[in-house]
Amino acid sequence: MKRQAIAEALRDAIAEEMERDETVFCIGEDIAVPGGWGGAFTVTLGLEKRFPDRMINTPIAELGFFGIAVGAAMMGMRPIADVQYGDFLFLASDQIINNAAKMRYMSGGRCQVPLVMRAPVGATGRGSQHAQNMERYFTGVPGLKVVAVSNAYDAKGILKSAVRDDNPILIFEHKLLYGSKGARVESGAVDATSDIPENDYIVPLDQAEVRQSGSDVTILAWLLMLHVSLAAGQQLASENVDAEVIDVRSLSPIDYQTIGDSVKKTGRVVIIEEGPKTGGVSAEIAAGIQERFGRYLKAPVIRVASPDVPVPFSPILENAYRPNVTQIMQAARRLIDG
Amino acid sequence: MKFELKMPDLSTTGSPIKVVHWLVAIGDVVERGQAVLEVETDKATMEVEAINNGKLLEMIVAAGQEANAGEVLAIIGTEESSAPTALEAGRPLQTQLPKKYDRDFLLGLYERMVLIRQFEDRVKTLFLEGIMPGTIHQCQGQEATAVGVCAALKEDDFITSTFRSHGHALAKGLTVQEMLDELFGAMTGCCKGKGGSMHMGNIEKGMIPGIAIVAGGIPVAAGMALAFKMRKTRQVVACFFGDGGVAEGAFHEAVNMAALWSLPALFICENNLYGASTRIDQVMKNTTVSDRAASYGFRGETVDGNDLLTVYEAAQRAVEECRTDQGPVLLELLTYRRTGHSRRDPCHYQPKEERADWSNKDPIVRFAQALLADGDIDQTDLDAIRERIDREIEAAVEQAKTAPQPPLSDLLTDVYA
Numbered sequence: 068m069k070r071q072a073i074a075e076a077l078r079d080a081i082a083e084e085m086e087r088d089e090t091v092f093c094i095g096e097d098i099a100v101p102g103g104w105g106g107a108f109t110v111t112l113g114l115e116k117r118f119p120d121r122m123i124n125t126p127i128a129e130l131g132f133f134g135i136a137v138g139a140a141m142m143g144m145r146p147i148a149d150v151q152y153g154d155f156l157f158l159a160s161d162q163i164i165n166n167a168a169k170m171r172y173m174s175g176g177r178c179q180v181p182l183v184m185r186a187p188v189g190a191t192g193r194g195s196q197h198a199q200n201m202e203r204y205f206t207g208v209p210g211l212k213v214v215a216v217s218n219a220y221d222a223k224g225i226l227k228s229a230v231r232d233d234n235p236i237l238i239f240e241h242k243l244l245y246g247s248k249g250a251r252v253e254s255g256a257v258d259a260t261s262d263i264p265e266n267d268y269i270v271p272l273d274q275a276e277v278r279q280s281g282s283d284v285t286i287l288a289w290l291l292m293l294h295v296s297l298a299a300g301q302q303l304a305s306e307n308v309d310a311e312v313i314d315v316r317s318l319s320p321i322d323y324q325t326i327g328d329s330v331k332k333t334g335r336v337v338i339i340e341e342g343p344k345t346g347g348v349s350a351e352i353a354a355g356i357q358e359r360f361g362r363y364l365k366a367p368v369i370r371v372a373s374p375d376v377p378v379p380f381s382p383i384l385e386n387a388y389r390p391n392v393t394q395i396m397q398a399a400r401r402l403i404d405g
Numbered sequence: 406m407k408f409e410l411k412m413p414d415l416s417t418t419g420s421p422i423k424v425v426h427w428l429v430a431i432g433d434v435v436e437r438g439q440a441v442l443e444v445e446t447d448k449a450t451m452e453v454e455a456i457n458n459g460k461l462l463e464m465i466v467a468a469g470q471e472a473n474a475g476e477v478l479a480i481i482g483t484e485e486s487s488a489p490t491a492l493e494a495g496r497p498l499q500t501q502l503p504k505k506y507d508r509d510f511l512l513g514l515y516e517r518m519v520l521i522r523q524f525e526d527r528v529k530t531l532f533l534e535g536i537m538p539g540t541i542h543q544c545q546g547q548e549a550t551a552v553g554v555c556a557a558l559k560e561d562d563f564i565t566s567t568f569r570s571h572g573h574a575l576a577k578g579l580t581v582q583e584m585l586d587e588l589f590g591a592m593t594g595c596c597k598g599k600g601g602s603m604h605m606g607n608i609e610k611g612m613i614p615g616i617a618i619v620a621g622g623i624p625v626a627a628g629m630a631l632a633f634k635m636r637k638t639r640q641v642v643a644c645f646f647g648d649g650g651v652a653e654g655a656f657h658e659a660v661n662m663a664a665l666w667s668l669p670a671l672f673i674c675e676n677n678l679y680g681a682s683t684r685i686d687q688v689m690k691n692t693t694v695s696d697r698a699a700s701y702g703f704r705g706e707t708v709d710g711n712d713l714l715t716v717y718e719a720a721q722r723a724v725e726e727c728r729t730d731q732g733p734v735l736l737e738l739l740t741y742r743r744t745g746h747s748r749r750d751p752c753h754y755q756p757k758e759e760r761a762d763w764s765n766k767d768p769i770v771r772f773a774q775a776l777l778a779d780g781d782i783d784q785t786d787l788d789a790i791r792e793r794i795d796r797e798i799e800a801a802v803e804q805a806k807t808a809p810q811p812p813l814s815d816l817l818t819d820v821y822a
Contacts (some may be wrong), residue, residue, distance in 0.1 A: 131662055135659065138628020141632075174604070174613070175595070177596070210820050
């Protein structure tokens, strides 16, 4: 057992999968430069020394190298492609949505694209274009699986599951949760370290996880907002509100089994999302709960999300953009007090 | 044989279409593709073309009358097969046959080109008759590019294609039956009816589904080549795209990386002068596509894309380079699209002289002339091939018309592994 942050856990997961299966390789920008960064957040740091032929360092060409990853995956490789910032997925999205996600279907099941894609998201003092939460743009794409990791244990186990899965999988990671060190350290970082077992393990791609049990209200969140929700859950406990906090984790497909069990118990739901409220993943989850478990609800589902604005730069505004503990507590109390 | 000329499915509202006037008279000899009558829909006045060569034998709907899509307008009689023969064209010999190729190989190439032409012509008829669903992008006039390149590949090499994928698929070895079934949306099609005309392919035969986003297949092909190189399989990929794809970022990003990593990829630009309705000189300052290769540090070459053996030999050189780690190669094949961009496109933007000029450079006619001039092959050999293909296609059409449609449960399958 060792204590690791997400960046280290992902690095080990990648290395172990490359060790296990020689068709696994990494492709991306600045991922394999000796003396470099190991990607924007140190995840692949040093891997080029161990796997000189399987760390493909690309030009700045997201559309091109995501397409290359798709083609290689179709020919039996298992690429792990990453973007430095999630916002750049827009450049690659033709390849992700039109090719990776649809290839199995439009070939009548003859082709497969076992492709893992990694993307850092979240508002972190970089203004509007290195900051968006991109989950919403990909959760409604049939053929794609979308997951979001909030701690190091999950990051390692989910990456391994993704590499071994025969579908294209997009993993969202949060910049403030990596625990990146050295020059790539993030100010305002949140501790997402875990005890990592020595043995090989995987975490399933399609399951939510109850992080704190409770019976009064269900709080659903992922990535950084999961950590903010856990803090809110603890404060609510001191006010005798028994909150159940669930890490949604699998954003496509959504695990309505775990969520439903909680809704049946509490009858009250708050969904927390970093990103504009309109058109968010939280809207999809709210509708999904309404359709499936509406009769168990004691009050309408509440969403706590960012306002409908681009991510601002000024730290005071950026903090106001991100949902916080107070807003989550207020929402929970509003549901309980009626 | 007699063919029925039916009212094309031109109306967007399903209302009857009026015959304005006939452009030919009974007894006139018409050619396939020739405008025979003018019709007026709720949207526009359009010409209806003959779907086969022959004499106008009967005129069933007179000028001023209306007809619904699919109704028979006229009977055109013919005993000619629709692929052009060397004798029809009467052009001087433009291709000298090198002595090194054997007779069966040459006849095989001829057969493949005729197969593509006949297939496309038959499919066009089926669409115009409203029997076949969807849309089509056809490649009549471009047969030498597909056949010449694929002849230089091994069976385990791969190709990628575009929305204009029928010719490439036939050249790579997909069967007429699996393709027609696919076009009819049948579950016996090469993509179980889930791909259609624009996504024709069969990975087991070395062709991934056609990628219908312009230039979208170019990075994918580079990735396939990367996989071959990493796995040291010595396979190559030939990536077909049109002149329109060259303006896309995907082209530039992909060829840059392919050059950087010396990938075994043939980038085959079928320059047919038009991206949809826009001529290349309206969208490129430098209209020599192969020049792009030099700026990325690899070899580019432009050759006559309507000369089968020239294409074949250029592709062979490129394949050889790719197999010996000297790839990639950008091969620009000059050719011409004789049909519309997609169905219902009457090609009014292509000047008449230009069409006539390229019609005289028909790749099948030129190759046939060369074969006949060689002495070893005579017109009977070619006729026999064309007749055999006619029969093969007709049989496949009949089977495809009643091929099993997918069960509704297929809607939900093949999304995830």
